[in-house]
Amino acid sequence: MEGPVALAQITIAFAGNPNAGKTTFFNALTGLRQKVANYPGVTVERKEGPWKISERSINVIDLPGLYSLDATSLDEQIASEIIRGVNDGAARPDAVVAIVDATNLERNLFLVTQLLELDIPVVVALTMMDVFESQQHSIDLLKLGRMLGTPVVAVHAKTGRGVEELATAVETALSTKREPLLLPFPEGDVTSSAIFARYAFISDVVQETVVHGDMPRHRLSERIDSVLTNRFFGLVILVAILLLVFQTIFTWSSLPMDLLEQGFGSAAEVVRTQLPPGILADLIADGIIAGVGGVVVFLPQILLLFFFISILEDSGYMARAAFLLDKLMSRVGLHGKAFLPLFSSFACAIPGIMATRTIEDRRDRFATIMIAPFMSCSARLPVYTLMIATFFAGQSALGFISVGALLMLAMYALGILVAIAAAFILKRTLLKAPPPPFLMELPPYRLPNLRNVVQNMITRAWLFLKRAGTVILAISIILWALTYFPRAGVTEVTIDPAATVEVSAAPEGEQLRQSFAGRLGHLIEPIIEPLGFDWKIGVALIASFAAREVLVSTLSIIYNVGKEDEESQSLIEAVRSAKRDDGSPTWTPLTALTLMVFFVLAMQCMSTLAVVRRETNSWRWPVFMMAYMTALAYFAALLTYQGGRLLGFS
């Protein structure tokens, strides 16, 4: 690139990280004269337009955003190929203008250092300088240019600041030979050590050239990070925060939950007193109110869970938790980008699975999809809470930690650990591939935005109530019908004599026992008996394969239908007092724990399977997911129950 070049034939490319202000600046320079087309054979957009330099027009290409030249997504790959001159459909530009976001200097300079290693003229254009300067920071542009070995210009698309200087810098860069940047590691090495070496150089450059106006705040943030992202203390703090969250959820939600439960109980009583005894009163009280009410009483817990999640997310702490777990995830071969989809799955696996689209490699993406349903979603919360409230309420460990909160944390942790183990196996067998390097940016700490928090809570509450009012309502009605028909009196003659004796020994269960649901429960009883579950739990388990929280509705319906007297009792009391055919209690703390373990691991969501089918475009994956998760849940529950019994628990 020696000697002056005729500007009319010149093409320069704008390259930079996504959201660095590249396209805004490109639009400001080229205005409405730009052309938009696709790169040959792909759907990646190609934007180019003329830019006048010294009364002559040069061609400018706005490349797709990229974080590094070792790109993996299609957009990034095209940009990288064009810069390196290896793209079949587009010629190599004569120079590159690296658009750098001044507020994210370290991350943006990563790409710049890679560009400077190539034999191509590079000019650095710093955007977002107004924001950078408003934060009282300042930068020595000349020194930065000297250290990088290329001109650096501060630009502003709106005011036109620096456009003239940039034009001059581009002209100069085109006519002078620049020595490629030499960093102390092998060229093209994308391993972690190369990344760290590159960042070490960038860190030196930034330290030498940038003066932070809010250094005390910056230092404080770094000090907090050194504790929160510490391998040991970070994990201890994470566990303590989650324990506190769960304990608070239990404490704060108990009063509104009691009120809701009383409200639904009173509603059932009103129906019973106002309507004549019969099928309609039974349907409304035992089917609709018990079924839907059984789930809706958990609304305060759902609201509180999302209140805390939003606060942790908004304050910037969640990114630190992600950073801590990322180390563990990358060790088992999961992509760093898997954290966000997995984290979303704590609310619901469906958006989590859809969020895996950001993972470029198909095998990394499928591995994340396959483990996402292990994250304890909000539909599991009513099941965990019912079991904890019934058998472990009021108990504490070490005098101050609630056993309920500990158990809840244990269920979330079990899901995460099994997911990591499953990913470890999948990434070494069916989905074998090396994990690509991933950079994580820690956002600054800030006070949570109350509006965001409330908005998030309202959204989740609406989704929960919508689901309760549609799917849960419909399933509750169907289940009630399955427990109500055929009527005991009608079919009594068809029951064999031995069973009739048994029936009369337990009159409360007579109707349930010979109902459609009861027969189904009895059919699967031999399979679930080793887990400590009776046929009534079996009915609830089958129903919960449509949606997890249906277990609570089903138990509510079953224990209400099963009662001879018409007085409704709370679900917790009903579960506590439920008896097996031999008079022994159906539920024990061990049965409750076993059921919770089963629910952590089992694939009990039709909608999730549908999304997996859509996202993997194959029946193989949802069938595999259903099979391996259910088998795992069964054996883990078996181990819990039988192991617990061997250890002397009942």
Add this chain to the structure above:
Amino acid sequence: MTVFEPELLVAMVVVLAAALFMAIKFLRIIRSFRRSSQCSSDCGCNAEKK
């Protein structure tokens, strides 16, 4: 001839409506499968295709 009591009739209608609702929901899921199968498995994401 079987005589249905009005109460029983109302209950049956409610149960059938619930069953119909779930059947439609299930059919929608099946239909969404069919739509997605038009897309190549290599594309990685159906919705992001322009």
